[in-house]
Amino acid sequence: MPTTRDSVQGMTLAQHFAEARRRFLLSFAMTMALAVVAFVMYPSLLRIMQHPYCQVDPRHCNFLVTNPLDGLTLRVKIALFGGLLFSAPVWLWHTWRFVTPGLKDTERRYALPFIASTVVFFFGGVLVAYLVFKKTIQFLVAIGGNSLTTYYNPNQYLTLFLLMMLLFGLTFEFPVVLVALEIARVVTPRQLLRVWRYSTIAIVVFSGVITPSSDPFSMFALMIPLEVFYFLAIGVGKLLKR
Numbered sequence: 001m002p003t004t005r006d007s008v009q010g011m012t013l014a015q016h017f018a019e020a021r022r023r024f025l026l027s028f029a030m031t032m033a034l035a036v037v038a039f040v041m042y043p044s045l046l047r048i049m050q051h052p053y054c055q056v057d058p059r060h061c062n063f064l065v066t067n068p069l070d071g072l073t074l075r076v077k078i079a080l081f082g083g084l085l086f087s088a089p090v091w092l093w094h095t096w097r098f099v100t101p102g103l104k105d106t107e108r109r110y111a112l113p114f115i116a117s118t119v120v121f122f123f124g125g126v127l128v129a130y131l132v133f134k135k136t137i138q139f140l141v142a143i144g145g146n147s148l149t150t151y152y153n154p155n156q157y158l159t160l161f162l163l164m165m166l167l168f169g170l171t172f173e174f175p176v177v178l179v180a181l182e183i184a185r186v187v188t189p190r191q192l193l194r195v196w197r198y199s200t201i202a203i204v205v206f207s208g209v210i211t212p213s214s215d216p217f218s219m220f221a222l223m224i225p226l227e228v229f230y231f232l233a234i235g236v237g238k239l240l241k242r
Contacts, residue, residue: 023098027091031083038082042075045082049161052134053152056141063154074154081162085126088169089119110183118176125172128221129164135217136164163212171210174226178233182240189237196230203227 038045054061065071096115141150181187192199207223 020098023094027087027094030090031087033083034086035079035083038086039075039079041082042078045078046074049078049158052130053137053157055134056137057150060150062151063157064151065154070153070155074158077155077158077162081165085165088122092118092122114176114180118173121172121176122169125168125170126165128172128225129168129218132218132221133161133164136160136213136215139215139217140213160212164218167210167212168222171222172225172229175229175233175236178230179236179240182233182237189234192230192234192237199230200227203230 050061050063093115096111096118141148144150178187178192182189182192203223203226207219207226211218211222
């Protein structure tokens, strides 16, 4: 792989595609390998996924399966998501390694901190989503009234669970993206600070729209960190003197 900016600029389009394909295949192979591990760990992963539900209603937290294929479908879905989650550092690393050779020398030194922060913020978002998921289920059970007895379909429950984990993980990359834009001089900390009121409104609307469960707990669990991240990115941009 080219290691200088000039050599990267000298690559043909076909070479760029070949490099992207190579890194994609390496990431895909690792994801599939870890998906096999997650398939074997299915009982433990299912208990982890089920834990918030059982905290809300310990007496009725068993899943209701009405289709003979539901068990297999659930195990495959959990395995694939586990592979994707466990391999996140690998595909994030390959994404950054594909991008960084085209950066200037002054920009390339930020590659490792950016990779590390990307992984930390992604898993931080996943953790926040998991911690708030109990409140999500509690809200959804309560909103239906006391006359309902809940026996969730595991695949529908899993879909909501995975959407929460994935959306929080990706959304928590917000400060990393902002700092990257500051380093690239697309925006400046002064510009971001000047429009903070509009950004706050945008964050509130975004959090309300993107929250898949539509409950207020998840919305605030997403909205408050994003607002903090916005000002954190401004502070980091000033420290970098951009």
